[in-house]
Amino acid sequence: MKRFVIERDIPGVGTLEREQLREAAQKSNSVLHQLGPDIQWVQSYVTQDRIYCVYLATDVALIRKHAEMSGFPASKVSEVKRVIDPSTAAPDAR
Numbered sequence: 001m002k003r004f005v006i007e008r009d010i011p012g013v014g015t016l017e018r019e020q021l022r023e024a025a026q027k028s029n030s031v032l033h034q035l036g037p038d039i040q041w042v043q044s045y046v047t048q049d050r051i052y053c054v055y056l057a058t059d060v061a062l063i064r065k066h067a068e069m070s071g072f073p074a075s076k077v078s079e080v081k082r083v084i085d086p087s088t089a090a091p092d093a094r
Contacts, residue, residue, distance in 0.1 A: 001038070001056040003080040004063055008073050014048035021046070024072070031070040038062055050075075 016024075032041060039062045042054040051072075057063050060077050067074035 004055045005078050006053040007076040008051040009075040011049050
């Protein structure tokens, strides 16, 4: 599967209460269950007005279908081409 980063523009999302975020996660999980094994939610980062989600999926169409069914906007979907981290700086890093 391919890795995607989804930007979801949701004004004020950073002020939501824990229970509201739990309900959103439950809704997302429900839709993922309906869509089957070709899409997986890895994790999300919540900022003031946006959520950045990391998903694994076979293609971008499935990401967009999840957004449509769940009601969570997929303002921008980007396929991850490479991952770097501090260990990338090591001389023998590939």
